[in-house]
Amino acid sequence: MNSSVEENYLKALFMLSSTKGEATVNEVSRFLDIKMPTVNSMMKRLSEKGLVIHENYKPLKLTEKGRLEAALVVRKHRLTEMYLVEKMGFGWEEVHHIAEQIEHIHAPEFFNKMDELLGYPTVDPHGSPIPSEEGKIVLNPYLKLSDCMVGEQVELMAVGQSSASLLKYLNTRELALGVVIHIEEIEPFDRSMHVSYSGRTSVVLTSLVCDSLLVRRLNEETK
Amino acid sequence: MNSSVEENYLKALFMLSSTKGEATVNEVSRFLDIKMPTVNSMMKRLSEKGLVIHENYKPLKLTEKGRLEAALVVRKHRLTEMYLVEKMGFGWEEVHHIAEQIEHIHAPEFFNKMDELLGYPTVDPHGSPIPSEEGKIVLNPYLKLSDCMVGEQVELMAVGQSSASLLKYLNTRELALGVVIHIEEIEPFDRSMHVSYSGRTSVVLTSLVCDSLLVRRLNEETK
DNA sequence: CAAACATATTAGTATGGTCTAATATTTTGT
DNA sequence: ACAAAATATTAGACCATACTAATATGTTTG
Numbered sequence: 001m002n003s004s005v006e007e008n009y010l011k012a013l014f015m016l017s018s019t020k021g022e023a024t025v026n027e028v029s030r031f032l033d034i035k036m037p038t039v040n041s042m043m044k045r046l047s048e049k050g051l052v053i054h055e056n057y058k059p060l061k062l063t064e065k066g067r068l069e070a071a072l073v074v075r076k077h078r079l080t081e082m083y084l085v086e087k088m089g090f091g092w093e094e095v096h097h098i099a100e101q102i103e104h105i106h107a108p109e110f111f112n113k114m115d116e117l118l119g120y121p122t123v124d125p126h127g128s129p130i131p132s133e134e135g136k137i138v139l140n141p142y143l144k145l146s147d148c149m150v151g152e153q154v155e156l157m158a159v160g161q162s163s164a165s166l167l168k169y170l171n172t173r174e175l176a177l178g179v180v181i182h183i184e185e186i187e188p189f190d191r192s193m194h195v196s197y198s199g200r201t202s203v204v205l206t207s208l209v210c211d212s213l214l215v216r217r218l219n220e221e222t223k
Numbered sequence: 224m225n226s227s228v229e230e231n232y233l234k235a236l237f238m239l240s241s242t243k244g245e246a247t248v249n250e251v252s253r254f255l256d257i258k259m260p261t262v263n264s265m266m267k268r269l270s271e272k273g274l275v276i277h278e279n280y281k282p283l284k285l286t287e288k289g290r291l292e293a294a295l296v297v298r299k300h301r302l303t304e305m306y307l308v309e310k311m312g313f314g315w316e317e318v319h320h321i322a323e324q325i326e327h328i329h330a331p332e333f334f335n336k337m338d339e340l341l342g343y344p345t346v347d348p349h350g351s352p353i354p355s356e357e358g359k360i361v362l363n364p365y366l367k368l369s370d371c372m373v374g375e376q377v378e379l380m381a382v383g384q385s386s387a388s389l390l391k392y393l394n395t396r397e398l399a400l401g402v403v404i405h406i407e408e409i410e411p412f413d414r415s416m417h418v419s420y421s422g423r424t425s426v427v428l429t430s431l432v433c434d435s436l437l438v439r440r441l442n443e444e445t446k
Numbered sequence: 447c448a449a450a451c452a453t454a455t456t457a458g459t460a461t462g463g464t465c466t467a468a469t470a471t472t473t474t475g476t
Numbered sequence: 477a478c479a480a481a482a483t484a485t486t487a488g489a490c491c492a493t494a495c496t497a498a499t500a501t502g503t504t505t506g
Contacts (some may be wrong), residue, residue, distance in 0.1 A: 026453055036496055040455060045492090057501060058452060067496065087310075088336050098330045107321045115310050228463065249483055261464055261484060280484060334468060440468090 002051075004104040007073045008032060009042050009050060011103075013062055014070035022059040071135035076109060076111050077103040078124035078131075085116040093167035108133075143217075145181070146191065146210035153182050154215035166212055174198060180218065225274075227327040228299055230296045231255060232311035233274060234326075236285055237293035245282040246264050299334050300326040301347035301354075306337040316390035318345060331356075351381060367402070368432035368439075369414065376405050377438035403441065 006010040012031045016023035025043065043060055043123070046052040050167045051066030064069060074078060080099040084090040090098075105111075112133075115121075122138045124130055129137040142157045156179045170176070175197070184202065189209035205213075235254045239246035247359070248266065252259045265281055266321030285293060285440055303322040307313040313321075328334075335356070336441070338344075345361045352360040360436040365380045379402045382389060398420070407425065408417040414430035430434075 003492080024457090026451075034497065036454065036491095037496085038455080042493080084333075088340065090332075092338070094332065098328070098333050101328045101330065102325070105321070105324045107324065109313075109317065110307075110321050117311065149352065226462080247483075248485090252483095257463095257467065260466085261485065262487080263464080 002049075002069060003033070006042070006051075007069070008103055009046060010066055010070040011073045011077075014054065014067065014074060015028070017060070017062060021109055022061045023210075024059050026134075028060070033131035040204050057080045057145070061166065065172070071131040071137065073103050073201060075131040075133070075135075076105070078128060079111050080120055080132070082118055086118060087114075091167075091171070093164045093171070096164070123154070123158065132199050141220040142214035144211055144216045145183075145205070145213040145215050148183055148215065148217070150183050150186055153180060153218045155218055156213060157216045166209070169209070173203065174200070175213075181215065224329065225272075225292060225302070227267065229265070230292070230327055231275075232262070232269060233289055233293035234283070234285055234296045234300075237290065237297060239282070240285060245284045247282050251283070255443065266422055284392070291358040294354040294360065295356075296326050298354040298356070298358075299328070299419070301318045301351060302334050302337045302341070302344075305341055305344055305347045305353070310337075314390075346381065365437035367434055367436070368406075368428070368438050369415060369430055370435040371406055371440070373406055373439065376403060376441045378403050378441055379436060380436055380439045381437035389432075396426065398436075399421070399422070404438065 009028065009032070012028050013023055016027050016031060025036055025039050028034075029039045030044075032039070043052055043054045046066065047054040051063055051069060053063055078098045080102045081095045084095040085092060085096060100134055105164040122130055129139075131137045145154065145156075148154055154176060156177055158177070159170070179197050181195050181197045183193055183195050187193075191210070193205045193207075194202050195205060196202065232255070234250065234260070235251050236246055239250050239254055248259055248262050251257075251266075252262045256260070266275055266277045269289065274286055274292060276284040276286055301323045303325045304318045307321060308315060309319040322434075336425045340438040344353055354360045358393070358397075368377065368379075371377055379398060379400055381400070400421050404418050404420045406416055406418050409415075410417075418423050418428060418434055419425065
């Protein structure tokens with residue numbers, strides 16, 4: 001059984017290595033706000049437990065076992081977020097720090113019950129995928145708003161990062177999941193976008209925001 | 224902020240001292256299954272933090288502050304149990320070990336939301352009182368079934384101890400909270416009771432069981 | 447390529463929370 | 477009342493998880 005602390009390291013590694021398949025001690029250190037030597041010795045431990053591959057001065061990788069255990073923590077986190085929003089009426093921006101704690105509860109039946117009550121969702125309220133009990137995740141089928149072109153119509157499906165500040169920003173602009181966005185114009189010099197949605201027109205979104213919004217192109221018949 | 228471990232000691236002390244107002248190191252030790260020297264040094268810590276009164280070789284008492292913090296942990300535990308049973312569909316006997324973990328979550332809004340969704344209950348699914356946010360508890364208004372007399376009609380309101388074995392025992396006999404029990408006969412020599420309820424008649428309950436069942440006398444007009 | 451910088455590791459320290467063994471005190475039973 | 481038993485405390489060890497300071501390795505850049 002892994003401790004909460006170990007689970008946090010595994011989760012960090014899971015998230016940081018999701019694209020490249022590996023991460024450095026320094027990245028984990030900054031991500032968790034824990035000093036490098038501490039990370040280093042913890043990685044030694046996880047390596048002895050067969051959860052991480054750690055050769056001196058080389059980047060860190062999760063073993064298959066480590067990846068599974070990390071995925072299960074992420075699963076618990078995202079199911080919790082989903083449950084808090086859908087079944088308890090919390091707002092997007094309130095649930096993260098609660099889920100950060102509940103994700104370490106050891107009680108599979110508790111999370112499976114949430115899963116059942118939620119109807120076996122595959123994405124959480126931020127739109128991020130929820131790993132299955134076997135650690136499988138659906139590949140994120142969404143693209144960044146910033147990768148779309150003028151004239152396209154897209155539906156907001158997820159946010160790339162779920163900082164409270166971004167979520168509040170979206171709330172004040174009535175930008176919720178499911179909103180259909182029409183791209184009116186893109187400023188070439190700073191890549192900011194003018195968009196319209198839900199009756200609002202010419203709303204300006206900076207490229208920073210556009211990078212964080214994950215959308216799905218609407219096909220012709222939906223228009 | 225108290226750690227989970229400290230919270231467990233406070234809770235233990237709270238429960239053990241609920242009748243006499245104090246408890247011994249030895250009792251806490253047996254209750255938590257932690258050796259006496261460990262308990263002793265932890266009590267020293269809690270005493271320095273102003274949560275416990277601990278003079279050498281004297282029984283332990285909670286300070287007002289300690290009592291409040293302990294009550295809040297109990298509140299979180301019992302609200303959680305209540306929520307798991309009422310809102311998620313778990314059985315009585317499944318929820319204890321989940322609540323033991325969730326009670327240490329630091330997120331008042333989470334528990335207040337449960338409270339709200341449950342309609343501000345004052346007793347948990349085992350019938351034990353749920354302390355308020357201010358640490359106040361309604362005095363247990365129930366009496367033991369074993370203190371009742373032949374001919375009385377009582378409603379099952381709570382169980383004195385919530386061991387899985389007792390709860391299963393009650394389940395198999397369809398003895399649920401709210402069931403109205405009629406006391407037909409009491410064996411003087413072993414204090415076992417013959418009772419009837421929900422169509423069943425002459426069910427025998429040993430005195431051990433009767434001691435664990437908390438009931439409320441039904442007044443005449445309810446009969 | 448060598449110096450400077452970034453990253454990684456080792457060594458040593460601290461704290462929380464547990465243990466066992468030894469000792470001290472209180473309670474109990476004859 | 478005194479010896480035995482139960483309870484409480486002190487002392488010393490250990491592991492998990494953090495830190496700082498010092499050192500080693502790897503990377504970047506003049």
